[in-house]
Amino acid sequence: MPTYRIAVVDTVHNDEELRLNLDLLKERREHAVIHEAKAKSKMTKYYNARVRGVTFRPGDFVYHSNEASHVVDEGSLAQSGKDLTRSQQHSKTGRTG
Incomplete structure (x- = not known):
């Protein structure tokens, strides 16, 4: 049924x-x-x-993260964290979309 x-x-x-x-x-x-x-x-x-x-012009001093650039460690005297470098390219604003 x-x-x-x-x-x-x-x-x-x-x-x-x-x-x-x-x-x-x-x-x-x-x-x-x-x-x-x-x-x-x-x-x-x-x-x-x-x-x-933030805009950067060529020649400006900026912080560069060694971890982000995948630089190989150079022993105990290697820099850790960030170091001061000159920017190579002109970047645009940090905004999205």
Whole structure:
């Protein structure tokens, strides 16, 4: 004896509803992509409002991190951390996007 749930299901109507749900799913995904783009734009504006732009000209003294440049250690006399170097290129502001 089939259960009430199985006995009541209309297969033709159910297939139509499933197709409709797939169409609505595409719309929900599009809406989610738009919402994500708005949120990223808002975060970028928030960040850029608080970041102070810094420009470097060739010849300016700047701190250079040895760890970031992957320089090989030269024993116990090697510099650790940061050292003072001259900038080689003109960089733009530190802002994103």
